[in-house]
Amino acid sequence: xxxxxxxxxxxxxxxxxxxxxxxxxxxxxxxxxxxxxxxxxxxxxxxxxxxxxxxxxxxxxxxxxxxxxxxxxxxxxxxxxxxxxxxxxxxxxxxxxxxxxxxxxxxxxxxx
Amino acid sequence: xxxxxxxxxxxxxxxxxxxxxxxxxxxxxxxxxxxxxxxxxxxxxxxxxxxxxxxxxxxxxxxxxxxxxxxxxxxxxxxxxxxxxxxxxxxxxxxxxxxxxxxxxxxxxxxxxxxx
Numbered sequence: 001x002x003x004x005x006x007x008x009x010x011x012x013x014x015x016x017x018x019x020x021x022x023x024x025x026x027x028x029x030x031x032x033x034x035x036x037x038x039x040x041x042x043x044x045x046x047x048x049x050x051x052x053x054x055x056x057x058x059x060x061x062x063x064x065x066x067x068x069x070x071x072x073x074x075x076x077x078x079x080x081x082x083x084x085x086x087x088x089x090x091x092x093x094x095x096x097x098x099x100x101x102x103x104x105x106x107x108x109x110x111x112x
Numbered sequence: 113x114x115x116x117x118x119x120x121x122x123x124x125x126x127x128x129x130x131x132x133x134x135x136x137x138x139x140x141x142x143x144x145x146x147x148x149x150x151x152x153x154x155x156x157x158x159x160x161x162x163x164x165x166x167x168x169x170x171x172x173x174x175x176x177x178x179x180x181x182x183x184x185x186x187x188x189x190x191x192x193x194x195x196x197x198x199x200x201x202x203x204x205x206x207x208x209x210x211x212x213x214x215x216x217x218x219x220x221x222x223x224x225x226x227x228x
Contacts, residue, residue, distance in 0.1 A: 044219050089156065102158075
């Protein structure tokens with residue numbers, strides 16, 4: 001079945017710096033990759049997503065890139081702010097279904 | 113965006129009792145809902161797919177007789193943890209897909225279950 005790996009597990013950056021989180025997936029037929037931000041004790045919130053027919057998508061300070069050949073996708077956050085501190089999860093949709101398999105999460109700390 | 117409401121937000125129960133968690137889509141119809149379990153500082157693990165009007169599909173390793181799922185209407189799915197034990201203590205989150213063409217899933221706020 002689909003497997004999603006995520007790195008790093010923790011990431012600390014200075015305010016204003018960029019943060020990059022990387023994920024790899026196993027199912028080459030997967031075609032939808034969302035990223036979620038989860039604050040402590042709260043629900044995951046979709047922050048950006050990308051479909052397999054595009055290589056990059058940007059929304060203000062957040063961007064996602066997808067390399068279908070290598071089966072990996074990355075989240076880029078620029079000009080980080082303390083409120084960006086949270087756990088970020090990547091996910092891949094299992095082909096032929098609407099199930100998501102989540103990565104293991106990255107705890108991002110933005111230091112003021 | 114679409115709203116998914118989960119109830120209760122937290123519950124404490126005694127070992128051996130059963131607990132029901134509700135997941136409602138408030139402003140859309142959801143033919144499919146998903147139940148996840150999240151241990152502290154860990155990822156979301158898919159437990160089962162809840163299909164309106166039919167039996168749920170469980171992931172490998174998830175006991176269907178312990179985690180009963182009912183999806184009786186297009187806006188409500190319930191997860192019942194039967195004969196709960198302390199190891200069932202976890203954060204349970206549901207999600208629902210809005211519409212047949214929309215891939216995005218919306219999450220409930222989660223239910224923190226503590227079994228004592």
